[in-house]
């Protein structure tokens with residue numbers, strides 16, 4: 001009995017930093033239309049530019065993995081301080097204007113109330129819904145951070161990570177292996193530049209020119225999209241062939257050796273994660289349920305101190 005209570009208390013203690021300050025009805029009195037305004041802004045932008053949903057989802061992930069989901073990724077560089085968004089791992093983040101547009105509309109409606117970090121968390125949810133993914137209730141009340149350092153983007157996982165590096169990166173943030181497999185399903189959306197996967201296509205290691213975990217036909221098609229000479233600017237590949245639809249194709253591709261990054265293919269390296277990949281590949285519903293649960297966890301890693309007036313600058 002004593003052991004059970006102790007375990008329960010330990011689990012509460014480990015979980016509390018994730019969620020204690022957030023609530024579902026946070027803006028009920030102070031800005032009841034906040035979610036409607038944000039959803040409208042995201043819908044409008046995504047209607048004009050198909051790449052917006054993927055951009056917002058990735059932006060939210062990159063925000064949460066550095067100093068928690070505190071909108072630090074949204075801050076501009078200032079003076080000597082180079083911000084997260086100007087560091088190489090964030091070089092291809094885009095659609096920051098969508099968050100600015102939502103913030104502008106909210107500042108007119110209920111000034112100084114809705115944090116940029118909450119706007120981003122809600123926009124990521126709305127983005128997923130717009131491309132056919134699951135919906136979920138976003139706990140709100142995040143505060144915006146006052147610090148954004150380019151050097152801290154070294155804490156983001158890289159596409160060449162193996163499973164134990166991925167596991168460590170996630171567990172440091174209170175996220176499990178199950179969360180890892182579910183959240184990587186975000187790679188059903190969007191686009192990747194050649195630079196993120198080309199190490200797998202040529203001179204992979206001393207014994208293999210091409211990463212042996214990659215399907216040879218897939219490798220050949222990526223090589224033709226990413227030629228060494230005469231490569232078009234911004235060359236790359238869609239994350240999966242249905243990259244504007246939130247579906248479970250990503251997992252089916254991994255099982256065929258067609259994951260784009262080593263970090264995607266790494267999910268087959270252990271029986272537990274491989275089992276989840278197989279489950280999500282065969283059940284869209286199991287995937288979207290797991291994704292919704294895990295993204296609520298990820299997006300509840302808090303960290304900020306204020307509600308910014310302008311998402312690009314601290315107050």
Ligand code: HEM
Nearest residue numbers: 054055058061092157158159183186190191192193196263
């Ligand atoms: C855990 C390890 C992860 C690694 C190593 C990783 C790495 C990458 C890389 C290298 C790209 C391509 C960037 C480019 O070349 O422009 C990318 C794109 C993307 N990632 Fe991840 N990612 C990870 C997890 C996630 C998670 C958890 C999500 C969301 C839940 C996510 C969502 C996306 C999306 C939507 C894109 C496409 C972005 C766009 O088209 O603008 N990623 N990721």
